[in-house]
Amino acid sequence: MSLIKEKFLKLGAEFAPGQEVRQDTSEIKLRGEKIPGTPVDFSHGDVDAFEPIPGSLDRFIDGVHVGGKQAYTEYRGSKLIRENVAEKLSKFTGTTINAERNFIITPGTQGALFLAMGSVISRGDKVAIVVPDYFANRKLVEFFDGEVIPIEMDYLTANTNAGLNLNQLESAFKAGVKLFLFSNPNNPTGVIYSPEEIGSIAELAQQYEATVIVDQLYSRQLFEGRTYTHLSAQNLMDPENVITIMGPSKTESLSGYRLGVAFGSSQIIERMEKLQAIVSLRAAGYSQAVLKSWFDEPAGWMEKRISDHQAIRDDLIAKFRGSEGFQVRVTEAGSYLFPKLPKLDVTIGEFVKILRVQANVTVTPGSEFGPQFTDSFRINFSQDHQAAVTAIERLIRIVEVYRK
Ligand SMILES: Cc1ncc(COP(=O)(O)O)c(C=O)c1O
Numbered sequence: 001m002s003l004i005k006e007k008f009l010k011l012g013a014e015f016a017p018g019q020e021v022r023q024d025t026s027e028i029k030l031r032g033e034k035i036p037g038t039p040v041d042f043s044h045g046d047v048d049a050f051e052p053i054p055g056s057l058d059r060f061i062d063g064v065h066v067g068g069k070q071a072y073t074e075y076r077g078s079k080l081i082r083e084n085v086a087e088k089l090s091k092f093t094g095t096t097i098n099a100e101r102n103f104i105i106t107p108g109t110q111g112a113l114f115l116a117m118g119s120v121i122s123r124g125d126k127v128a129i130v131v132p133d134y135f136a137n138r139k140l141v142e143f144f145d146g147e148v149i150p151i152e153m154d155y156l157t158a159n160t161n162a163g164l165n166l167n168q169l170e171s172a173f174k175a176g177v178k179l180f181l182f183s184n185p186n187n188p189t190g191v192i193y194s195p196e197e198i199g200s201i202a203e204l205a206q207q208y209e210a211t212v213i214v215d216q217l218y219s220r221q222l223f224e225g226r227t228y229t230h231l232s233a234q235n236l237m238d239p240e241n242v243i244t245i246m247g248p249s250k251t252e253s254l255s256g257y258r259l260g261v262a263f264g265s266s267q268i269i270e271r272m273e274k275l276q277a278i279v280s281l282r283a284a285g286y287s288q289a290v291l292k293s294w295f296d297e298p299a300g301w302m303e304k305r306i307s308d309h310q311a312i313r314d315d316l317i318a319k320f321r322g323s324e325g326f327q328v329r330v331t332e333a334g335s336y337l338f339p340k341l342p343k344l345d346v347t348i349g350e351f352v353k354i355l356r357v358q359a360n361v362t363v364t365p366g367s368e369f370g371p372q373f374t375d376s377f378r379i380n381f382s383q384d385h386q387a388a389v390t391a392i393e394r395l396i397r398i399v400e401v402y403r404k
Contacts, residue, residue, distance in 0.1 A: 010142050015043070015135075015352070015368055025353045028346075032358070032401045038384075039360040040391035045335055045382030047253040050305065056254060056293045063289025071285040076273045077105030081288050085261060088295040092220075093244070094233040101266040104273055105283045105291065109217045109247035109260035112272075114140065115279070116213050116243050116262055119271035120179050121146040128172040128180040130164065131370035132338065134187045134215065138370070141181075149177050150370070153186070155329055156340065161194035162186060169201070173208035180205065183215040184231070185222075188338040188369045188378035190331030192222070198229040202236035211241045211268070218334030220302065221251040223310045226332055232264060240265045248294045250335065250382070251305060257287040259294075309335055312381045312388055319392045323399070335382040338366065341375050343404040348374045351402065359394040 001009075063070045070078065079099070086099035097103055106112040113136060121127060121144040128149045129137045141148045149172045154163035162184075169180065180201070184193045193201075205212045214231045222228055232244045247260035260283070262272060276282065313331050320326040325342025344351055348365045355361045366373030381388055 007143065011139055015364055025357050028350055028353055028357075030354060030358060034357075035359045035394045035397055037360055037390055037394050038387045039362075040383055040387050041362040042379035042381070042383065042388075042391070043362050043364050045250060045253065045255070045380050046384060047255060049384040049387075050253050050308070050382050052253045052256075053248070053293045053297050053301070056257070056290050059290045059293050060257065060286055063286035066289065070289060073282050073285050073288060075277045075282050076103070076269070077283060078285070078288050081105065081291050085291050085294065086263065089246070089261070089263060092295065093230040095230060095244075095263070097263045098266075102269055103263045104261065104269050104276070105288055106260040106262060106272075106276065107258045107280050107283045108255075109215065109245055109249060110136065111258070111276075111280065111283065112245040112247070112260040112262040113137075113213075113215060115272040115275045116245060116268065117141070117144055117181070118275050119268050120211055120213070125179065126172070126175065126177045128169060128177045130182045130186070132186070132188055132366070132373055132376075133181075133369060134183050135364075135368040137181050137183075146179075149175070151180075153189070153191075155186070155189040155191050155338075156327055158191075159329075161197050162189075162191040164193065164197050164201075166197070166200050166204070170204055173204055173210055177208075177210060179211050179213070181213045181215070183217065185216075185218045185333035187215075187218070187334065188336050188364075188366075189329060190334050190336045190338070191329065192226060192228060192332045195227075195229040198231050198234060199236060202231060202234040205241060206237040209241070211243070211265070212237070213243045213245065215245045217245070217247055217250055219246065221306055221309065221335065222333045223306065223313070223331065228333070240267060243268050248291070251302075252294060252297070254290060254294070257290045258284060259287055259291060261291075308385070309382060312383065312385050313337070315385070315389050316379070316381055316392050319389065319396060323396045325403075331381075335380050336378055337381060338369070338376055338378050341377065342399060343375075344399065344402045345404045346402050348377065351398075352377065354402065355395060355398050359391070359398050361391045361395050361398075363395070
């Protein structure tokens with residue numbers, strides 16, 4: 001097979017949100033009846049159930065009224081908006097972010113991830129990523145012709161930290177890894193790295209002169225008042241070796257505006273801007289104006305959003321724990337659960353398809369987050385509360401039918 005064919009084969013997008021309908025189910029032998037119920041797509045959050053920050057559309061319209069200047073911003077984003085957001089993020093993270101040198105606005109957090117990875121990986125580079133972690137991480141390393149070095153995270157057994165295997169990380173650095181990428185809070189498990197883990201990552205990166213990219217998309221949605229440690233605020237490593245990625249797509253439901261940001265190393269931000277100039281030129285100009293509503297939510301809005309999600313999380317966990325054989329760690333931040341299934345007599349890929357066809361429930365197979373997670377699935381529980389609960393009841397009924 002040609003290299004380019006092989007490369008794109010690995011990028012399989014059939015489990016990506018909104019694409020599940022493309023899955024072929026003709027070869028699966030279904031058992032039992034269809035279970036009726038409101039369709040629920042757990043592969044992403046529901047922005048109808050949890051609406052965007054109030055006033056965000058008005059900010060977008062303001063952007064349109066600004067006109068050409070807003071349509072054609074600098075490649076790294078409008079200066080005024082960079083200044084506005086850099087100030088808010090400096091306060092949030094406890095990091096000094098210079099809007100001119102250390103900051104870029106991108107099309108989604110995904111855009112930031114692509115640009116950051118594209119700016120630091122060249123052919124054959126060894127790149128350490130956590131397993132399990134966000135599906136795109138592994139695909140990006142492979143796409144940029146790097147070599148994936150997996151670092152395990154024992155999330156199910158650990159309970160006072162994320163469970164990252166720091167010995168493996170150190171061995172990876174010793175073996176020549178110069179880039180480590182991870183999400184914190186972790187997608188798919190919803191765990192937060194402890195201050196000690198973040199400190200150790202910083203110290204190891206400093207010792208082995210490695211760059212760290214941290215995806216903090218969910219770092220505002222913390223349950224039970226948990227604390228969060230920002231890698232960028234650690235004085236243990238050279239700030240030129242850290243890039244932080246964030247965005248307002250999830251907790252704030254602004255996904256449809258396709259906005260993200262990256263801040264940190266001026267050298268990497270400069271490369272990211274050059275790459276952006278040949279990928280998309282800039283993040284959508286009018287959308288950039290919406291970033292003004294980020295971190296400027298009405299009083300109490302964020303607290304309510306968090307408590308609503310916590311209530312859904314608790315109900316879903318109670319359902320899983322009430323059914324024999326499921327194992328799940330309580331989400332500490334973000335909207336994901338990553339339950340481990342009881343033994344089934346179908347593969348994870350088949351289970352996901354069966355669930356969609358027989359119960360109108362869409363989940364993401366664990367194998368998207370690391371090839372070994374063939375007994376787990378991920379759900380985004382940012383959904384209508386009642387619909388989510390009844391969908392999980394249907395999922396559990398399907399598990400009963402296909403249990404080994
Ligand atoms: C950890 C993580 N990073 C990046 C993204 C992409 O987000 P965005 O919609 O901001 O592009 C997601 C979306 O699920 C995510 O969970």
